[in-house]
Amino acid sequence: xxxxxxxxxxxxxxxxxxxxxxxxxxxxxxxxxxxxxxxxxxxxxxxxxxxxxxxxxxxxxxxxxxxxxxxxxxxxxxxxxxxxxxxxxxxxxxxxxxxxxxxxxxxxxxxxxxxxxxxxxxxxxxxxxxxxxxxxxxxxxxxxxxxxxxxxxxxxxxxxxxxxxxxxxxxxxxxxxxxxxxxxxxxxxxxxxxxxxxxxxxxxxxxxxxxxxxxxxxxxxxxxxxxxxxxxxxxxxxxxxxxxxxxxxxxxxxxxxxxxxxxxxxxxxxxxxxxx
Amino acid sequence: xxxxxxxxxxxxxxxxxxxxxxxxxxxxxxxxxxxxxxxxxxxxxxxxxxxxxxxxxxxxxxxxxxxxxxxxxxxxxxxxxxxxxxxxxxxxxxxxxxxxxxxxxxxxxxxxxxxxxxxxxxxxxxxxxxxxxxxxxxxxxxxxxxxxxxxxxxxxxxxxxxxxxxxxxxxxxxxxxxxxxxxxxxxxxxxxxxxxxxxxxxxxxxxxxxxxxxxxxxxxxxxxxxxxxxxxxxxxxxxxxxxxxxxxxxxxxxxxxxxxxxxxxxxxxxxxxxxx
Numbered sequence: 001x002x003x004x005x006x007x008x009x010x011x012x013x014x015x016x017x018x019x020x021x022x023x024x025x026x027x028x029x030x031x032x033x034x035x036x037x038x039x040x041x042x043x044x045x046x047x048x049x050x051x052x053x054x055x056x057x058x059x060x061x062x063x064x065x066x067x068x069x070x071x072x073x074x075x076x077x078x079x080x081x082x083x084x085x086x087x088x089x090x091x092x093x094x095x096x097x098x099x100x101x102x103x104x105x106x107x108x109x110x111x112x113x114x115x116x117x118x119x120x121x122x123x124x125x126x127x128x129x130x131x132x133x134x135x136x137x138x139x140x141x142x143x144x145x146x147x148x149x150x151x152x153x154x155x156x157x158x159x160x161x162x163x164x165x166x167x168x169x170x171x172x173x174x175x176x177x178x179x180x181x182x183x184x185x186x187x188x189x190x191x192x193x194x195x196x197x198x199x200x201x202x203x204x205x206x207x208x209x210x211x212x213x214x215x216x217x218x219x220x221x222x223x224x225x226x227x228x229x230x231x232x233x234x235x236x237x238x239x240x241x242x243x244x245x246x247x248x249x250x251x252x253x254x255x256x257x258x259x260x261x262x263x264x265x266x267x268x269x270x271x272x273x274x275x276x
Numbered sequence: 277x278x279x280x281x282x283x284x285x286x287x288x289x290x291x292x293x294x295x296x297x298x299x300x301x302x303x304x305x306x307x308x309x310x311x312x313x314x315x316x317x318x319x320x321x322x323x324x325x326x327x328x329x330x331x332x333x334x335x336x337x338x339x340x341x342x343x344x345x346x347x348x349x350x351x352x353x354x355x356x357x358x359x360x361x362x363x364x365x366x367x368x369x370x371x372x373x374x375x376x377x378x379x380x381x382x383x384x385x386x387x388x389x390x391x392x393x394x395x396x397x398x399x400x401x402x403x404x405x406x407x408x409x410x411x412x413x414x415x416x417x418x419x420x421x422x423x424x425x426x427x428x429x430x431x432x433x434x435x436x437x438x439x440x441x442x443x444x445x446x447x448x449x450x451x452x453x454x455x456x457x458x459x460x461x462x463x464x465x466x467x468x469x470x471x472x473x474x475x476x477x478x479x480x481x482x483x484x485x486x487x488x489x490x491x492x493x494x495x496x497x498x499x500x501x502x503x504x505x506x507x508x509x510x511x512x513x514x515x516x517x518x519x520x521x522x523x524x525x526x527x528x529x530x531x532x533x534x535x536x537x538x539x540x541x542x543x544x545x546x547x548x549x550x551x552x
Contacts, residue, residue, distance in 0.1 A: 128547035136549055172547055179543050183502040183536040193503075198547070200525075226459040227469075227527050234525035241517050249476075249510035251503050252539025253532040254547060260459040263528020267455050270546045271404035271448055271474070271530060273412055 014076030014115075015039045016243065017067045019054065019104055022047040024204030025123060025239070026081040028232035032240045041070050043082065043104075054082050054100030055092055064107030075111040077243045080104060081123040085206045087213040090154045090166035097170035098142050102177055105194075113190035119243045123235075124175040124198040126258040130223075130265045131168030138165065142173035160215040171198075175254055182252030195250050197238055200258025202230040226260030290352030290391075292519065293343045295319040295330065295380055300480030301399060301515070302357040304508035308516045317346050319358065319380075330358050330376030331368055340383030351387035353519045356380060357399040361482045363489040366430045366442035373446035374418050378453055381470075389466035395519045399511075400451040400474040402534040406499075406541045407444030414441065418449035436491040447474075451530055458528030471526050473514055476534025478506040502536030 016033055020026035021042030030040045042048035043063050049070065052063035067075070080101045084093045101122060112118040135157075141149035154162045175196050181187050182194040201207060201223055210220040238257050241247055256262045292309055296302035297318030306316045318324035319339050326342045329335035343351070356377045360369045377398060388394040411433075417425035430438045451472050457463050458470040477483060477499055486496040514533050517523055532538050 124547075129550070132550060132552040134549045139549070168549075172549065175547055176544055179539040183540045188502045188536060202525075226464045227525060230525040237522035238526075241522075246513035246517075247533075249478075249503060249506040249535055250514075250531075250533045251536030252543075253534070255526075255531050256529040257523075257526045258529070259525055260464060260527030263455040264459045266550065267528075268452055269548070269550070271400075271451055272545070273410045273415070273444075273448065274405070274408060274542065274545070276408040 013037045013039065015041065015071050015074075016077035016079065017041040017043060017071070017075055017108065018079040018081060019043040019063070019100070020082035020123075024081075024206055025199065025202065025232045025235045026079065028236035029079055029081070029239045032233075032236045033243075036240070041067055043067065054104070055095045057103075060100060060103040060107070064104060067108060068111050071111055073111055074114040075108055076115045076118050078105070078108055078112060078118075078120045079123070079239055079243075080120065083123065083206065085167050086163035086210050086216045087160065088163060090162040091151070093163060093166040094142055094150055094170045097167070098173050099145075101174045105178075105181075109186065109190075109192070112192045116191070117245060117248070118192045119247070120192060120194045121239050121242050122174060122178045122194070122196045124196040124254060125167070125171040126198050126200040126256055126262045127168040128172045128175055128198060129262050129269070131164060134165055134168040134172065138169040139172045139176070142169060143176060164216065164219070179252045179254070188251055193248055193251055195242055195252065196254045197235065197242065198254055198256045198258060198262070199235045200230065200256070200261045201225045202232060202235055204232055224261060224264055225258070226264055228259065230257075230259055289313045289315065291315045291317065291347050291350075292353035292355065293317040293319060293347070293351055293384065294355040294357060295339070295376070296358035296399075298323040300482055301475065301478065301508045301511045302355065304512035305355055305357070305515050308509075308512045309519075312516065317343055319343065330380070331371045333379075336376060336379040336383070340380060343384060344387050347387055349387055350390040351384055352391045352394050354381070354384055354388060354394075354396045355399070355515055355519075356396065359399065359482065361443050362439035362486050362492045363436065364439060366438040367427070369439060369442040370418055370426055370430075370446045373443070374449050374453075375421075377450045381454075381457075385462065385466075385468070388468045393467050393469075393521060393524070395469045395523070396471070397515050397518050398450060398454045398470070398472045400472040400530060401443070401447040402474050402476040402532055402538045403444040404448045404451055404474060405538050405545070407440060410441055410444040410448065414445040415448045415452070418445060419452060440492065440495070455528045455530070464527055469524055469527055471518055471528065472530045473511065473518065474530055474532045474534060474538070475511045476506065476532070476537045477501045478508060478511055480508055500537060500540055501534070502540055504535065506533075506535055
């Protein structure tokens with residue numbers, strides 16, 4: 001019922017980098033930001049200003065250097081959205097989803113600090129809370145950057161479900177990294193807001209590859225989504241809002257926008273009490 | 277850096293009820309919605325269209341009837357914001373924060389269902405996750421509407437900290453109630469989106485009464501807020517966004533907007549894994 005027009009703006013426009021800009025949520029966010037007059041530096045394997053493979057150290061380093069050069073050393077925002085999901089190989093999923101995000105966040109931090117009041121949105125996932133049986137040891141191994149331990153846990157799980165477990169674990173790890181960093185001198189202390197959005201089942205190429213898979217299809221298509229599946233635009237609206245100064249009191253938050261799957265499956269688990 | 281002008285809109289304007297509209301976050305939300313052209317039905321002890329004491333059954337019933345009559349039976353949105361905090365008496369805190377919210381949410385649900393795509397934002401709190409030693413038994417007693425058990429637990433805690441415990445417990449209970457309800461046929465099934473915002477330390481009359489209190493002052497003023505304290509407008513921007521159709525893929529979400537206190541204190545506790 002209540003409408004708000006997009007495409008209106010005032011004041012200086014910003015320069016925002018987006019990883020995973022060529023498809024899905026990244027592409028929808030790009031279109032919305034450009035409609036609002038912002039300059040977008042896209043990072044992807046194709047159809048982007050910065051072509052880079054975030055599955056490799058070299059690709060991540062070149063992406064950081066290229067973005068820093070293109071933004072002239074000051075970046076107003078970053079949407080860390082590049083990601084892989086099942087049925088991609090488990091090892092590639094952890095490389096892109098965790099290291100591809102974490103390396104770019106760290107690498108672009110100086111350019112973000114050089115801007116005035118930069119905002120960063122990491123794309124997490126509700127797979128962090130609704131994927132059963134993700135081993136905490138895998139989350140810890142990823143956060144420790146211990147690739148030997150990562151491989152050991154994933155080998156232990158084995159195909160085909162190692163990919164789904166790697167997806168959930170990599171998204172928990174990057175979310176946790178963001179929550180740990182957001183409140184530090186390096187981030188909030190430099191006036192950079194770092195928050196996470198946790199989308200649910202959104203009709204994107206990533207999810208559709210899962211739907212079409214003989215093993216994962218029955219799982220993804222049967223996931224209960226109380227509102228029905230979302231569209232990339234349903235997430236891009238939140239991301240573009242979270243990038244604005246109007247959203248600046250959020251810091252280290254994990255914003256679930258998932259059609260109710262987390263509320264349905266983990267209803268009473270959060271918020272939870274704690275004891276001292 | 278990136279700006280978005282407020283006060284722009286297109287399409288039909290809505291009618292939105294706000295409890296706690298006379299001060300703090302409620303008043304800031306009212307001003308923003310009115311600037312966007314919406315009609316607000318305020319509910320408060322004073323300076324509101326609907327004068328009611330949400331501490332009593334009778335006040336809650338009369339508020340529901342009055343709002344339903346004033347909106348003509350169809351309500352586009354509801355911001356459930358009336359609340360009490362320490363050093364108010366613990367019993368009053370649970371009455372207003374839980375029953376005052378829950379009774380109005382239930383009572384206004386038919387009018388919300390009669391609108392097209394209504395949105396509801398319950399004001400929770402980051403006290404749900406950062407208040408230590410809230411007894412789960414108190415949360416359960418509130419959700420069970422067992423006033424005898426509520427009194428027993430609160431008496432056991434005793435003054436003066438029963439008020440702070442009642443605050444955290446009442447906000448956990450209403451948040452949990454919202455998560456349970458949001459995904460049901462009565463809410464999402466009627467195209468009503470029910471979500472919760474969890475503000476942190478915001479400079480409001482509620483928090484200032486805590487600051488001025490000899491017992492609570494040292495606690496509230498020393499609470500770590502990585503960004504520094506927020507303003508009512510910092511929360512109203514999120515609430516007004518959450519009321520728009522652009523936010524509609526969120527369902528049963530708890531959106532922390534708290535300057536980083538939850539990320540600092542409960543860093544690794546959510547998202548968390550679970551086992552089947």
